[in-house]
Amino acid sequence: MFQNRFFRRAAALVLTLALAAAAALPGLAAYPMPIQTASETEAVYLFNADTGKTILAQNADQQQYVASLTKMMTALLLLESGKDLNGEVTVPTAMTQEFKDIQNANGMTAGLRIGETVRRIDLLYALLVSSANDAASVIAYDVGGSVLDFVRQMNARAAELGCTGTNFTCAHGLFDYGNVSTAEDMARIAAECYKNPTFVQVSGTAAYTMPATNLHQNERTINSTNPLTDTGSEFYRSYIKCVKGGFTTLAGRCAVAFAEQGGHTYGLVILHADNASLYTECDQLLDWAFESFSDRPLVDTQTELTTVDLTKCRAQPTAALYAAAPVSGYGHADDVVSYAFDLPESIPATVKNGQKVGTATVYLDGYEVGTVDLVTHAEYISDFRTDSKATLLLLCTLVVILGALTVLTLAAGGGSLNLRRRKRRH
Structure with a gap:
């Protein structure tokens, strides 16, 4: 015993x-990488978004330039600011030099102009669907009061989320200098974004119509820069719910995607990928996840x-x-x-x-x-109960024996008495 x-x-x-050791090491890959990535320096982080469990990790803790994935934090701060998304913002004169810098860097824009009045929700769609850098800067000014103060908020929020390898220097990621993160950190930021239904809806949109404004007389249609949400693309997957991509020369191709199927959700971050292989790898890794994991009886x-x-x-x-x-x-x-x-x-x-x-x-x-x-699955009888039964049975047996002996004794005594009486008569 x-x-x-x-x-x-x-x-x-x-x-x-x-279990304590497993909890203390959340960044360790649980499974071997199922594909050969195009580059050994490429960073990959695949995780179960329902549990936070790390599924695959390659160079996930190494700092990389993150290009337009930066815009996820910009979107998150706007959504968390409490500002009315249907409210309007006027592009300030303070954006003049910022817009010139974006233009000189050949960055993607929504064609915003100084003095133009736009709704915040339209800025959010421009930010996440067409990856418009000018929309990011206007959001930064609107939420933070200045781009510099907004960047401080970005870094503070990253620290709150547990990011240890992240440093933002701008709201859009177009300028690489010092704007770095890790695949694991970006997964933390992306997971927080994914909790917001508006973020999921907007980032999963393939095309959006920007309404006319005071400086744009006609509606404009903006299209997603990511083929994973394009139904006509060879890379399209119906289970992908939202995605954000990015590219600069130093950052290479980057992507964050969330995929949901059968009640289970995975998040995927890829940094510094080859231009030709990024979306193929996204599909291969997410396909592998849904094929390799399933509901099964445990007990x-x-x-x-x-x-x-x-x-x-x-x-x-x-x-x-x-x-x-x-x-x-x-x-x-x-x-x-x-x-x-x-x-x-x-x-x-x-x-x-x-x-x-x-x-x-x-x-x-x-x-x-x-x-x-x-x-x-069975009854276990107490010794006391067993012993009591045995004792009772023994007592009953003794009583019966004593009773029988008494009867025999009485019978024998009665016979002897009758014999003496008969002798006296004779």
């Missing part, structure tokens, strides 16, 4: 330490999970415990199922069949899936 208790406690301790109700020590039961020193209900989970075929048990050190017999004794928390590859009750 002591050995069983010792080994159970030791196993629980090992499991606790293993049934007929397999013994553990035991608990019994007291007052010499015949059976332990009771086998089973899950009261089946447990399923979503994961890879190679994921290991483990348990953390919440049990008393021992329980006294009698224990009824189906009695709840404790609980088991089920983990799949170190991530908690759920908790299930642990019950018995």
